[in-house]
Amino acid sequence: MPAPVIVATDLVKKYKDFAAVDGITFEVAPGESFGLLGPNGAGKSTTMRMIGAVSTRSSGSLSILGLDPNEHGPAIRSQLGVVPQQDNLDTELRVRDNLLVYGRYFGLPRAQVAARADELLEFAQLSDRAKAKVDDLSGGMKRRLTIARALINEPRVLLLDEPTTGLDPQARHILWDRLYRLREQGTTLVLTTHYMDEAEQLADRLIVVDKGRIMAEGSPASLIREHSSREVLEVRFGSERNATAAADLAGIGDRLEVLPDRILLYAHSGEEALAEVTRRGLEPITSLVRRSSLEDVFLKLTGRSLIE
Amino acid sequence: MTTTLDRPRSGGVKALYAGNARAVVGRGLLATRSTNWIIVLTGVFEPIFYLLAMGIGLGSYISGVTDARGDQIPYAAFIAPALLAVSAMNGAVYDSTWNVFFKMHFGKLYQGMLATSLGPLDVALGEISLALLRGAAYGTTFLLVMQALGLNLSWTALLALPAILLIAFGFASLGMGITSYLKTFQQMDWIQFVMLPMFLFSATFYPITVYPEPIQWVVQALPLWHGVELVRGLTTGALTWAMLVHLGYFLVMIALGLIFTTRRLRALFLD
Ligand SMILES: Nc1ncnc2c1ncn2[C@@H]1O[C@H](COP(=O)(O)OP(=O)(O)OP(=O)(O)O)[C@@H](O)[C@H]1O
Ligand SMILES: [Mg+2]
Numbered sequence: 001m002p003a004p005v006i007v008a009t010d011l012v013k014k015y016k017d018f019a020a021v022d023g024i025t026f027e028v029a030p031g032e033s034f035g036l037l038g039p040n041g042a043g044k045s046t047t048m049r050m051i052g053a054v055s056t057r058s059s060g061s062l063s064i065l066g067l068d069p070n071e072h073g074p075a076i077r078s079q080l081g082v083v084p085q086q087d088n089l090d091t092e093l094r095v096r097d098n099l100l101v102y103g104r105y106f107g108l109p110r111a112q113v114a115a116r117a118d119e120l121l122e123f124a125q126l127s128d129r130a131k132a133k134v135d136d137l138s139g140g141m142k143r144r145l146t147i148a149r150a151l152i153n154e155p156r157v158l159l160l161d162e163p164t165t166g167l168d169p170q171a172r173h174i175l176w177d178r179l180y181r182l183r184e185q186g187t188t189l190v191l192t193t194h195y196m197d198e199a200e201q202l203a204d205r206l207i208v209v210d211k212g213r214i215m216a217e218g219s220p221a222s223l224i225r226e227h228s229s230r231e232v233l234e235v236r237f238g239s240e241r242n243a244t245a246a247a248d249l250a251g252i253g254d255r256l257e258v259l260p261d262r263i264l265l266y267a268h269s270g271e272e273a274l275a276e277v278t279r280r281g282l283e284p285i286t287s288l289v290r291r292s293s294l295e296d297v298f299l300k301l302t303g304r305s306l307i308e
Numbered sequence: 309m310t311t312t313l314d315r316p317r318s319g320g321v322k323a324l325y326a327g328n329a330r331a332v333v334g335r336g337l338l339a340t341r342s343t344n345w346i347i348v349l350t351g352v353f354e355p356i357f358y359l360l361a362m363g364i365g366l367g368s369y370i371s372g373v374t375d376a377r378g379d380q381i382p383y384a385a386f387i388a389p390a391l392l393a394v395s396a397m398n399g400a401v402y403d404s405t406w407n408v409f410f411k412m413h414f415g416k417l418y419q420g421m422l423a424t425s426l427g428p429l430d431v432a433l434g435e436i437s438l439a440l441l442r443g444a445a446y447g448t449t450f451l452l453v454m455q456a457l458g459l460n461l462s463w464t465a466l467l468a469l470p471a472i473l474l475i476a477f478g479f480a481s482l483g484m485g486i487t488s489y490l491k492t493f494q495q496m497d498w499i500q501f502v503m504l505p506m507f508l509f510s511a512t513f514y515p516i517t518v519y520p521e522p523i524q525w526v527v528q529a530l531p532l533w534h535g536v537e538l539v540r541g542l543t544t545g546a547l548t549w550a551m552l553v554h555l556g557y558f559l560v561m562i563a564l565g566l567i568f569t570t571r572r573l574r575a576l577f578l579d
Contacts, residue, residue, distance in 0.1 A: 054423055054578050073578065074326045078425035088416035092339040101338060104331040105424035153424075 003066065005030050005157055005188050006051060010060035013046050013212075020046040022212030023060065030156075033189040035203030037196065037294060039304065043212040044192035045085050048161045051190065052082050065156060078106055081150030085161040085192075087142050089134045095145060096121060096130040103152040116152055123178065124148040140171030147178065158182065160191040164198060176201055196294035208298055215301040220294055227300050228292035229254050231270035235277065235284035236262045245282060252276050257299055266296070324570060325429035332421065332434020333441075348442075351398050352449050355391040359453070362513065363387050373515070375546035376537075381461065388459040389468065389543040390512040392450050393535035396472035397479050397503075399446035403439035404483035405499050409490060418577050428573035432566060436480045443476025444469075454543065462545020471542055475535040478558040481565025482531075488572040506532045531561055 006028040013021040021043040028034045036044045049055035050062060053069035053076045062069055064076045090098050096117055103113030121127045124144040129137065137145065143163065150158060163179065164172040179202055183189060193199050199206055200220045208215040208223070216223055233253070237245040239261060246258045253267030267273040270289030277284065298304070363384030370383040411417040421431050451468060454460050483499075490496055510532040516524055527533050538554035541547055 052423060054419075056579065071323060073323045074425040074427050075322070077423060078326075080423075082423040084419070084423070086416070088420040090335070090339070090417060090420065091415060093335070097338060101331070101335045102420075102424065104334055105328070105421055105426050107326065107328045107331065107425065 002030050004028055005065055006034075006190070007063045008047075008051075008060070009062075011047070011050065011057055011062055012059045013043070013050060013055065014058040019058075019212050021050070024207070024209070024212070024214050026207055026214070026217070028157075028188060028190060030188055031186045033183050033191070033202055033204045035199045035206035036190075036192040036209055037194065037199045037203075037206050037298070038192070038209035039194055039298075039302075041211075042209045044209060045161055046212075047209075048159055048190070048192060052080060052159055053077050078153065079156045081153065081155035081158040083143075083146050083150050083158070083160045083163055085165070087146050089142060089145060089149070091134045093134070094130075095126060095132050095134060095137070098134065098145065099149055099152055102149045106153040108153065113152065116154075120148040120151055123151075123181075125174070138171075140167050140174065143167060143171070143175060144178065147175070151182075155187070157188045157190060160189065162192055162194070164193075164195070172198075196298070199294055208294075208301060210298075210302045210304075216297065223294060223297050224292045227297040229266035230268050230292060231266075231273075232290055232292050232296060233265040233267060233270040233273045233277070234262050234288045234290070235265065235274075235282075236286045237282075237284055245284075248280060248282055249277065252280075255300070264296070264299070266292070321429075324427040324574070326425050326427050327430070328426060329430045329433035329437060331426065332431055333437050336434065336438040347402070351395070351402055351442075352446055354398070355395040355446075355450055356453055359384065359388055359391050359450075359457075363391075363459075364457075375544040376541055376548050376550075377546040379546065381544055382459075384457070385459045385461055385544060386540070387513055388454045388457075389540040390510070390536040392447055392454065392468060392472060392543070393475055393532065393539045394507055394512065395450045396443040396447040396476045397532060397535065399443035400439045400476035400478075400480040401483050401499070401503065403442045404436065404480040405487045405496065407439075408435060408484050408487045409496060412488065412576075413491070418573065422573070422577045428578065429566075429570045431573055432481070432484065432569040436477065436484055436566070436569070439480035439483070440473060440476045443480065444473050447472035447476070460543050462543070464541075464545050464547065465543040468539050468542040471535075471538050474555070474558045474562070475531075475539070478531060478535075478561035478565065481562050481569055483565075485565055485568035485572050488569065488576060506530055510536050512536060531557065534558065 004027040009025050010023045011021055012019060012023050024047065036047060038044050046055065050057050051064060053064065053073045056070060065079055067076050069076050090101065093101060099117035099120060100113055103116065121130055124147065126141060126145060126148065129141065134142065164175050167175065179189065189202070191202060203220060205219050207217045216227060218226065242258060242263060246256065246263055249256055249263060249265065253265040253273045255266040257264040265273050274287055274289065367383035373381055373383050373386045375381050418431055422428065448469065510527055510530055516527055519527065534554040534557040538551055541551045
């Protein structure tokens with residue numbers, strides 16, 4: 001196995017007495033696409049900032065590309081690409097100039113940066129907007145420009161903090177497609193998200209984080225296999241009858257989860273579970289059989305929904 | 309490799325400085341395309357108006373001003389070097405306070421810069437250099453106006469140019485550090501509140517000897533007084549040993565300002 005590009009051991013970040021990241025341990029292999037999945041306030045961004053060598057850990061050890069960020073901040077950052085949760089494009093500069101100037105921050109020669117900028121504008125499908133003002137771009141375009149900017153130094157590791165939050169479905173798919181290509185080219189990706197579909201699409205392996213701690217680790221498929229049933233039956237009885245109906249459903253499937261608006265029944269076969277529900281004389285207003293997802297894994301591990 | 313200390317300490321100069329402040333300067337020059345030129349011009353003309361109104365207008369009623377060696381000089385030649393120091397200060401302070409304030413709070417510019425291989429010292433040096441350039445531009449314009457009006461009394465006036473660079477550098481490095489503490493527009497007004505009396509009372513328009521001794525000490529503690537005396541010595545040609553003290557004052561101010569600003573940037577953006 002090649003040496004890992006990121007090794008975090010018992011990583012902790014405290015703000016005053018509050019531990020935003022509370023002892024997490026993981027490794028990322030070169031070329032891997034690694035995800036951090038978790039709800040708001042889980043500590044995803046805080047972890048990303050430590051990996052990005054812009055936030056000092058409170059304790060634990062961290063090695064990025066074999067270097068300690070406490071000692072070698074600039075050297076590490078020169079090999080990273082960073083897409084922060086909130087775009088911080090330079091609004092005083094035009095689209096192409098954003099790339100040129102950013103490349104110069106890495107100390108790269110002008111000619112090399114110029115050639116690379118044109119390639120990246122092409123990659124981000126922004127060539128025709130090269131001279132536009134940043135403020136005139138749409139949210140999706142800004143995000144693509146931020147990703148293009150993060151690639152200007154041909155980074156070995158690309159850090160993406162919620163790359164598609166706030167974008168419409170079409171813009172998300174365009175972005176996923178771009179990230180897919182990077183993955184194919186062998187760039188190591190580390191991304192955070194609270195969208196399970198995004199994690200399933202983009203991550204080879206992920207950690208589920210809650211309250212600064214790791215709840216589970218594995219590939220999306222193995223996490224689902226390990227922590228959930230094959231299928232899920234969702235039934236709705238209306239908010240008043242939910243609780244009483246839940247009592248009558250006991251014993252169907254492997255496990256049952258009562259949410260305010262619906263009940264989830266975890267079973268190998270959703271159809272069989274539904275047949276059993278009707279056999280018991282219960283008549284749900286609506287019912288739906290679907291595959292288990294990371295959302296279900298999260299619910300099982302934390303008792304809470306991923307998106308609040 | 310990795311360390312497992314309980315409270316990891318951050319490393320030396322390597323962690324602070326990548327030797328690439330010029331990239332920050334380059335960015336600043338490119339961004340000046342979207343500069344508010346009215347503000348720039350105001351900064352250039354303000355001291356010129358003072359010179360015309362007070363030096364030429366009021367000055368025709370005033371006689372008996374002497375330079376540092378006790379020689380009689382025209383009133384305009386007395387206040388012009390003070391206004392020159394002020395114009396360098398204004399340029400530097402405008403850039404290192406207002407511009408920096410906006411970048412810190414609205415543009416998230418430094419956050420972006422510090423995610424690259426730049427260190428906080430690169431950013432501080434680069435931004436301060438830009439402020440210094442503006443101060444130098446204001447100062448050079450003013451020095452040319454002085455030349456045209458015959459207010460440079462000695463060839464040593466040429467040395468006023470590096471002197472105002474030094475003054476601008478001092479004010480810019482301290483200004484940026486102080487600005488990093490300010491969070492609201494009201495707080496930004498405090499800067500004006502300090503600058504105006506300093507401008508009026510730093511032996512700008514009359515010799516410091518008009519004050520009682522305790523007040524003289526206060527004025528002599530302020531940076532502008534040192535700037536005024538340094539530049540006045542050079543443009544009038546009345547050189548004294550005390551000018552070395554003024555020079556030293558600014559060298560110390562620059563060093564402290566740089567350390568202060570670098571630490572602040574690090575505390576704010578690399579916490
Ligand atoms: N600079 C800071 N000072 C104090 N507390 C902080 C700071 N930054 C983050 N926190 C706290 O640390 C916790 C984790 O924050 P973080 O931004 O890492 O969460 P996240 O997983 O990225 O959440 P989100 O999905 O909302 O982006 C939160 O409770 C947050 O309030
Ligand atoms: Mg976050």
